[in-house]
Structure formats: structure tokens, C-alpha cells
Amino acid sequence: MTKRLSLELRRMAFESHDACVSCGYAFNKGDTSHLGYGNDDEPLYVCDKCAKLLKETAIRHYFMPRPYILPVPNSKLWRYMDFTKYVSLLASRGLYFTSADSFEDNYEGAKGLKNHKEKWDSHFLEFFRSAIKNPPPEYKHGLSEVEVENQASKLLADLELVGMANKQSTFISCWHESEHESEAMWRLYSSFLANAVAVRTTYESLYQSLGRDPSIYIGRVQYIDLKKSYASVNDAFWRKRKSFEHEREVRAVVHDLDCKEQGKVLTCDLDQLIEEVFVSPKAPAWFAELVTDVNKKYGVQVAVSTSELIEEPFF
Structure with missing residues (x-):
């Protein structure tokens, strides 16, 4: 095995994780997956049966299912934040990932009780x-x-x-998965401030905006009853207690042994990431115009909408 792992090969193995790219065989736990290159140096990620297609074997893996569930590509994701964090997102042109060690939830990364x-x-x-x-x-x-x-x-x-x-070397960006705006998320993650916004994207847009980086894992958190079960060694950062189930969290996770800070910024394509921005239901009328002006200043062309929660009812 040559251990030559090009970005294209790593992307292929990441995106086609569950199945052979040649015959479509669905891998089972314990199968061997083969990574390498064909006769024309094209990257290949194949099963035992199709390993003969490899002119060069880079590496073989003991197949393990992902420790998280992939959202569907067009599933809507929301990030609620105060205005200063939004401006920081625009100014840095990067997404902030918080160290798991800095989360308020001291069960982050825990295996059990x-x-x-x-x-x-x-x-x-x-x-x-x-x-x-x-x-x-x-x-x-x-x-x-x-x-x-x-x-x-x-x-x-x-x-x-x-x-x-691992708590110190794992960095996370948290998103809420929902087809609709959430009153509860406004309260939880923007303190229901008048100067708060919600960025809406999709799973596919988030993945693409981060450069299809195979070292960044994006998936749904699963909520478990720690009185009855444990998180395993490999899925601890993809499991949370049942009491957090309302969050419907999708998270992007990256590991960095060298970073000793409480967070890190990863460059992302904001035009790809931000599909729409919503302003807080508590925001004054002029706030949407301010957000639009700030977007223009940083070269981001995206719709800015008022919250759906301010719609008037009738009786």
C-alpha cells in the first residue's frame, strides 16, 4: 500500500462512504474497503470484488458505519445568533467552531453517567x-x-x-434542522434580542461552503437516554441527552490537536453558505435595513427577511 491519499480520493471515500463506487455494493461493518487509483490514475473506493480495478492501492480500511446520520441534501438548517456574531461571520468570511471543552453542557463528549x-x-x-x-x-x-x-x-x-x-481537540458548529423558523431557538440562542439574526442554509450548502472538506464531518445528533445506554468511543460527540431533543441539532465537527484556543474559524464561502437571513421578531423596523447595508459592505448578496413570527393573526 502506497498511502498516497489525494484530496480527490479522500473526498470520494468520504462522500461514497457506505458503498463501492464501482458496483454499488453496500458495505457492512467489518468489510474491507479499498482506496486507490485505477489505470488512468482516477481515484477509486471499492469493495473486495472490485479491488482488481486498482492499479495502485493506497490504503485499506476496516469498514465502520458513520457515527452520525446524514441529513438529506436540501434539509434546512438554521443558526441563530446576535448581530455582533453575524458581523464577525461576514468580516472573517469564516465559520466559528467552538471547542467542545467550552460548551455549557458538561456532558459534551461524555460516554455515560x-x-x-x-x-x-x-x-x-x-x-x-x-x-x-x-x-x-x-x-x-x-x-x-x-x-x-x-x-x-x-x-x-x-x-x-x-x-x-478529545474534548479539547474537538471543535463544533451547531445548527438547528427545521423546515420553519423556531420561536424556541430565538429564545435559546439569541436571548430573544432585538439585534439578533438567523442564518438559513441547507446541509448541502453548508458542506459545499466548507470546500467539501473530508476532514469536516456534518451530521445529525442522536439523543439517547443515558440511564439505559452509553455513547460509544467513536460517537460520543454525536450523542446528547434526551433532554436536548428539542434542539434537533445538526453539527459540523472538526478535530485539531494543535489548536489550544476555545474556538477556531474555518474559511467558508458565504455566498454558498447563506441562503437567507431572518431578523429577530423583536427587531425594530429599521434593523432589516441595517443588516442589508452590512451585507452590502461585506459583499454578501442575500435576501434579508422579517421574522415569520410577527405575522398578525385573525380571530
């Missing part, structure tokens, strides 16, 4: 013991029971340290 940790530890200790005692055929562990136990305990401790470190 502390009073259930003993059961979690027991499961992984047994998993590590089995892995140590049953290496591939060409290896023999030759370890005593005490040595096996010590190694398993060390791996468990390392797993917990990695979990804590």
Missing part, C-alpha cells in the same frame, strides 16, 4: 483482556494473567485520558 461507569469499565476491561490474549496468529502474547490484567487496566486508563483530551 458517572454512576454507571463501573459497568462501562467492566465491559472494556474484558474487551482488552480478550484482545491481549487473542492476538493475530503470527503473534504469541506469552504474558501471565497478572501482566494481562496490568496491560488491560492501562489501556482502560488511556481510553479515559483520550476521551478527556
Whole structure:
């Protein structure tokens, strides 16, 4: 294997994650996916059956399903924010990703409830013991029971340290998925301020605006009952408690071991990202004009609309 992973190949593997690009075979957990290049150096992401099409094998992967669900391409996503954050978005021409360690929810990235940790530890200790005692055929562990136990305990401790470190190296941009404007989201994420806006986009536009970057993962959060289950090692940042289910969150996630700040800005194409801007239902009449003027100043041509929530009822 050459380990030559071009951007085009990484994009193909990312976008076609679930199936072979040649025959359409749907991968199952544990299958081998092959990444490489064909006779004309075209990128290929294929199954065992189609691996013969590869002139060069870059790498093989043990297939694992995504830890999140992809929204449909045209699903509407909303980001509610105060006006200063909106201006920052325009001025930086970038999307701000917050460190998971900075979120108010201290369960961000958690695997489960502390009073259930003993059961979690027991499961992984047994998993590590089995892995140590049953290496591939060409290896023999030759370890005593005490040595096996010590190694398993060390791996468990390392797993917990990695979990804590991941909170500092994981950065998230949160969006609300809905066909319609949300009164609850105005209250939660803009404090119902008069000088607040909501940016509307779609999943596809968000993905495209970030340059189809295969290192940025975008998907739906799943809400679980931590009294009955755990988040796994790979999906901890894609699981939240049931009490947050009203958020209907879609998040973009990126990992950066080198960034030590509380957040980072990733360049994005604002013309691709912003499909429409809505002003707060508490905003005065002139505020929409101000937002329009600021958009023009930063070269963003997008519709600015008043909130649907100010429509008058009849009885």
C-alpha cells in the first residue's frame, strides 16, 4: 500500500462512504474497503470484488458505519445568533467552531453517567483482556494473567485520558434542522434580542461552503437516554441527552490537536453558505435595513427577511 491519499480520493471515500463506487455494493461493518487509483490514475473506493480495478492501492480500511446520520441534501438548517456574531461571520468570511471543552453542557463528549461507569469499565476491561490474549496468529502474547490484567487496566486508563483530551481537540458548529423558523431557538440562542439574526442554509450548502472538506464531518445528533445506554468511543460527540431533543441539532465537527484556543474559524464561502437571513421578531423596523447595508459592505448578496413570527393573526 502506497498511502498516497489525494484530496480527490479522500473526498470520494468520504462522500461514497457506505458503498463501492464501482458496483454499488453496500458495505457492512467489518468489510474491507479499498482506496486507490485505477489505470488512468482516477481515484477509486471499492469493495473486495472490485479491488482488481486498482492499479495502485493506497490504503485499506476496516469498514465502520458513520457515527452520525446524514441529513438529506436540501434539509434546512438554521443558526441563530446576535448581530455582533453575524458581523464577525461576514468580516472573517469564516465559520466559528467552538471547542467542545467550552460548551455549557458538561456532558459534551461524555460516554455515560458517572454512576454507571463501573459497568462501562467492566465491559472494556474484558474487551482488552480478550484482545491481549487473542492476538493475530503470527503473534504469541506469552504474558501471565497478572501482566494481562496490568496491560488491560492501562489501556482502560488511556481510553479515559483520550476521551478527556478529545474534548479539547474537538471543535463544533451547531445548527438547528427545521423546515420553519423556531420561536424556541430565538429564545435559546439569541436571548430573544432585538439585534439578533438567523442564518438559513441547507446541509448541502453548508458542506459545499466548507470546500467539501473530508476532514469536516456534518451530521445529525442522536439523543439517547443515558440511564439505559452509553455513547460509544467513536460517537460520543454525536450523542446528547434526551433532554436536548428539542434542539434537533445538526453539527459540523472538526478535530485539531494543535489548536489550544476555545474556538477556531474555518474559511467558508458565504455566498454558498447563506441562503437567507431572518431578523429577530423583536427587531425594530429599521434593523432589516441595517443588516442589508452590512451585507452590502461585506459583499454578501442575500435576501434579508422579517421574522415569520410577527405575522398578525385573525380571530
